Amino acid sequence: xxxxxNYSNEQLLNLKESCGKAYxxxxxxxxxxxxxxxxxxxxxLDMSNGLLGTLSSPISEDGTDARNYGVPTxxxxxxxxxxxxxxxxxxxxxxxxxxxxxxxxxxxSRLYLFGTLGNEPWSKLNSVKFLxxxxxYDRHFAVSNAFxxxxxxVTMTEDGPDMDEVEDLVREDDSVKGIWCxxxxxxxxxxxxxxxxxxRLAQMKTRAKDFRIxxxxxxxxxxxxxxxxxxxxxxSAAETGNEDRIYYFFSTSKITFxxxxxxxAAASPANIAEQxxxxxxxxxxxxKLNQLRFVRYFKTAENIRRHMSAIGDMxxxxxEIVLNMLESELGGTGLVTWIRPKGGYFIGVDxxxxxxxxxxxxxxxxxxxxxxxxATFPRGVDPKDTxxxxxxxxxxxxxLSSAMRLFCLCVKLVSIDKILSERSA
Amino acid sequence: xxxxxNYSNEQLLNLKESCGKAYxxxxxxxxxxxxxxxxxxxxxLDMSNGLLGTLSSPISEDGTDARNYGVPTxxxxxxxxxxxxxxxxxxxxxxxxxxxxxxxxxxxSRLYLFGTLGNEPWSKLNSVKFLxxxxxYDRHFAVSNAFxxxxxxVTMTEDGPDMDEVEDLVREDDSVKGIWCxxxxxxxxxxxxxxxxxxRLAQMKTRAKDFRIxxxxxxxxxxxxxxxxxxxxxxSAAETGNEDRIYYFFSTSKITFxxxxxxxAAASPANIAEQxxxxxxxxxxxxKLNQLRFVRYFKTAENIRRHMSAIGDMxxxxxEIVLNMLESELGGTGLVTWIRPKGGYFIGVDxxxxxxxxxxxxxxxxxxxxxxxxATFPRGVDPKDTxxxxxxxxxxxxxLSSAMRLFCLCVKLVSIDKILSERSA
Numbered sequence: 083x084x085x086x087x088n089y090s091n092e093q094l095l096n097l098k099e100s101c102g103k104a105y106x107x108x109x110x111x112x113x114x115x116x117x118x119x120x121x122x123x124x125x126x127l128d129m130s131n132g133l134l135g136t137l138s139s140p141i142s143e144d145g146t147d148a149r150n151y152g153v154p155t156x157x158x159x160x161x162x163x164x165x166x167x168x169x170x171x172x173x174x175x176x177x178x179x180x181x182x183x184x185x186x187x188x189x190x191s192r193l194y195l196f197g198t199l200g201n202e203p204w205s206k207l208n209s210v211k212f213l214x215x216x217x218x219y220d221r222h223f224a225v226s227n228a229f230x231x232x233x234x235x236v237t238m239t240e241d242g243p244d245m246d247e248v249e250d251l252v253r254e255d256d257s258v259k260g261i262w263c264x265x266x267x268x269x270x271x272x273x274x275x276x277x278x279x280x281x282r283l284a285q286m287k288t289r290a291k292d293f294r295i296x297x298x299x300x301x302x303x304x305x306x307x308x309x310x311x312x313x314x315x316x317x318s319a320a321e322t323g324n325e326d327r328i329y330y331f332f333s334t335s336k337i338t339f340x341x342x343x344x345x346x347a348a349a350s351p352a353n354i355a356e357q358x359x360x361x362x363x364x365x366x367x368x369x370k371l372n373q374l375r376f377v378r379y380f381k382t383a384e385n386i387r388r389h390m391s392a393i394g395d396m397x398x399x400x401x402e403i404v405l406n407m408l409e410s411e412l413g414g415t416g417l418v419t420w421i422r423p424k425g426g427y428f429i430g431v432d433x434x435x436x437x438x439x440x441x442x443x444x445x446x447x448x449x450x451x452x453x454x455x456x457a458t459f460p461r462g463v464d465p466k467d468t469x470x471x472x473x474x475x476x477x478x479x480x481x482l483s484s485a486m487r488l489f490c491l492c493v494k495l496v497s498i499d500k501i502l503s504e505r506s507a
Numbered sequence: 508x509x510x511x512x513n514y515s516n517e518q519l520l521n522l523k524e525s526c527g528k529a530y531x532x533x534x535x536x537x538x539x540x541x542x543x544x545x546x547x548x549x550x551x552l553d554m555s556n557g558l559l560g561t562l563s564s565p566i567s568e569d570g571t572d573a574r575n576y577g578v579p580t581x582x583x584x585x586x587x588x589x590x591x592x593x594x595x596x597x598x599x600x601x602x603x604x605x606x607x608x609x610x611x612x613x614x615x616s617r618l619y620l621f622g623t624l625g626n627e628p629w630s631k632l633n634s635v636k637f638l639x640x641x642x643x644y645d646r647h648f649a650v651s652n653a654f655x656x657x658x659x660x661v662t663m664t665e666d667g668p669d670m671d672e673v674e675d676l677v678r679e680d681d682s683v684k685g686i687w688c689x690x691x692x693x694x695x696x697x698x699x700x701x702x703x704x705x706x707r708l709a710q711m712k713t714r715a716k717d718f719r720i721x722x723x724x725x726x727x728x729x730x731x732x733x734x735x736x737x738x739x740x741x742x743s744a745a746e747t748g749n750e751d752r753i754y755y756f757f758s759t760s761k762i763t764f765x766x767x768x769x770x771x772a773a774a775s776p777a778n779i780a781e782q783x784x785x786x787x788x789x790x791x792x793x794x795k796l797n798q799l800r801f802v803r804y805f806k807t808a809e810n811i812r813r814h815m816s817a818i819g820d821m822x823x824x825x826x827e828i829v830l831n832m833l834e835s836e837l838g839g840t841g842l843v844t845w846i847r848p849k850g851g852y853f854i855g856v857d858x859x860x861x862x863x864x865x866x867x868x869x870x871x872x873x874x875x876x877x878x879x880x881x882a883t884f885p886r887g888v889d890p891k892d893t894x895x896x897x898x899x900x901x902x903x904x905x906x907l908s909s910a911m912r913l914f915c916l917c918v919k920l921v922s923i924d925k926i927l928s929e930r931s932a
Contacts, residue, residue: 121576140559147552149552195619340575341577365612366606368605371767
């Protein structure tokens with residue numbers, strides 16, 4: 083297609099009329115479509131229904147009664163299974179309850195309350211800043227926001243956060259204390275951090291001694307288009323003695339069940355020792371029966387990978403609906419750009435400047451809910467108002483097609499008004 | 508028996524010899540007995556094995572898919588069941604994960620990080636003090652200790668904390684911010700707070716506007732000797748407009764499984780609204796499948812009460828072994844005193860001054876582990892060194908008999924030395 087900004091006013095008004103008619107027709111259908119949250123669909127959840135079955139024995143391999151108190155870092159066989167899956171020594175893994183977000187929040191909270199490894203608690207400092215590659219995960223930013231951390235947006239590229247920006251920010255300023263990262267299939271763009279990005283994050287010089295990378299490997303096994311992988315950040319950090327810089331998180335929320343999965347954290351020996359000390363004050367142990375259910379059901383890392391490959395097969399057609407529709411309806415128009423995601427749970431679309439909110443509002447009016455425009459930026463403010471997150475995993479394929487048809491119409495309608503209003507201005 | 512302090516040196520030395528011989532015999536058996544922690548025994552855990560069965564459907568009564576994200580305050584049917592059980596409106600209940608200790612820790616942590624209802628965060632204050640009725644629950648005190656709170660011991664009476672002491676402490680000092688309470692069957696003495704104690708706690712004037720009572724109803728259904736109950740502290744607090752003072756906690760750790768139960772918190776509407784705001788940043792929802800398992804298994808509050816009555820029948824003989832042995836071996840000797848517990852999980856015994864640590868050490872030497880002497884006091888320091896906690900729930904009855912026989916011998920041996928050394932001093 084041609085660049086719409088080169089169209090005449092008349093051409094645009096004609097397009098506006100035909101799109102407006104199509105929009106009205108869709109709206110009249112009283113659709114109720116949701117592309118707002120990264121939730122697994124019921125058929126994906128069904129893939130793990132074996133976990134709802136009977137737990138034949140509550141006794142773990144070393145004789146621990148999983149029904150009783152104790153073992154705050156998790157059952158040995160559960161730590162070993164995740165060690166095998168993630169390539170992290172089992173002694174450096176802590177198995178939590180269902181939400182890795184809760185683990186991140188707790189680690190973050192301890193930095194404020196107690197400080198880490200002899201450094202001042204952040205609650206005692208006048209200024210604490212955190213780097214927020216944007217667009218990014220809204221719930222990460224919500225944690226920083228709740229603690230009153232100053233959030234500094236960092237540009238996202240196809241290789242991850244813009245590392246020149248990051249290195250500039252951390253080099254001289256002691257109050258820049260950390261960064262949020264979703265290194266594999268970033269939320270929402272599905273970007274895979276390059277080896278060079280991982281290396282620079284791990285090895286860069288930071289003024290703050292207690293700089294922490296919150297490495298949320300949320301989509302570590304969520305391959306959609308090929309099995310991509312990231313470099314081992316622990317190994318890279320160890321080369322320059324920075325292994326304490328990394329807080330690693332993972333969860334099975336989108337492998338099994340968000341409402342009953344397993345979250346985990348991993349870190350250096352010094353960090354894990356410190357966290358264990360804190361955890362032992364907070365709980366006598368997380369839910370060990372859930373750990374046992376997971377291990378008994380999957381047995382091996384290979385089985386988990388196979389399971390995720392099957393889930394990838396279910397997600398791929400949904401991603402293709404979105405990407406094909408974007409390409410066929412908006413490709414070449416210059417109205418939107420997007421990075422083709424390599425996997426994960428989302429597709430990030432950028433509109434023309436100042437259009438994202440209007441597109442989301444117009445779609446909502448016709449019954450399609452998208453993530454709030456701006457939600458993927460710190461404090462929900464996208465300065466250019468261009469970023470929209472599409473979550474294709476929950477709706478059924480036919481609903482997704484309708485929703486995307488509607489979305490593309492909304493982009494066109496809002497963009498036409500934008501172009502026309504700029505010309506008349 | 509006579510008061511041993513009235514015995515002659517010769518009588519005492521004779522007793523020492525016979526007790527020493529009996530102790531040596533028991534020691535030679537290589538016993539391995541544990542009366543240290545309040546853990547349910549395997550046969551008590553077996554009572555809830557139905558919970559390990561298949562969850563036939565993951566869909567809740569209102570159509571919520573418990574496998575998926577959401578509902579951070581808990582499934583409606585789960586809140587309703589606990590509402591029925593505890594007599595607290597369901598809208599004021601938040602269902603957490605397995606450990607109520609974690610909920611307490613989180614509530615405590617938020618007071619430090621964010622403050623409550625417009626009051627200054629405690630982390631900004633020069634001094635924060637907490638009242639610790641002692642002997643009390645070591646893990647409560649460990650939370651206060653981790654936050655650097657100054658812990659003030661308060662005397663325990665047979666009616667709960669000494670309320671004259673408490674009222675004196677809270678009246679003028681703005682930095683006295685709260686109190687830890689286990690109101691029904693206190694840990695470790697099994698004391699039931701009198702109605703008057705509950706009323707005074709709820710209605711007393713505190714200088715601190717953000718004074719908080721951590722009301723840990725851990726043993727709310729753990730009747731052993733009759734069905735005792737406590738006054739409704741929310742009702743009492745509401746009479747003087749103090750309902751925001753109460754943070755209520757409960758858990759099923761000792762109803763079903765410590766390693767896979769359900770913890771909950773309850774509080775006033777203003778407190779719950781505030782906590783929900785914080786929780787929504789920390790998690791997208793606790794484990795809802797576990798909530799569903801619990802509700803489907805028990806169905807009604809009446810069934811839970813019946814279940815606890817059966818568990819009470821299993822605990823009673825164990826309590827009787829301990830109490831009968833104390834009475835027959837040490838009653839009237841003046842070597843120990845104890846409050847007869849009305850229920851719960853523990854028996855608190857007081858030795859002569861300066862003897863508790865030595866008794867625990869001597870028992871340990873012969874293979875019987877008791878809770879560390881002093882553990883039930885802030886920072887683990889029992890100023891008079893008299894308090895010992897006996898946890899009778901885990902060992903089998905014959906093991907418990909052996910352990911108690913040994914315990915009584917240790918009390919006698921240590922006390923004889925104490926009396927003799929005081930005479931020679």
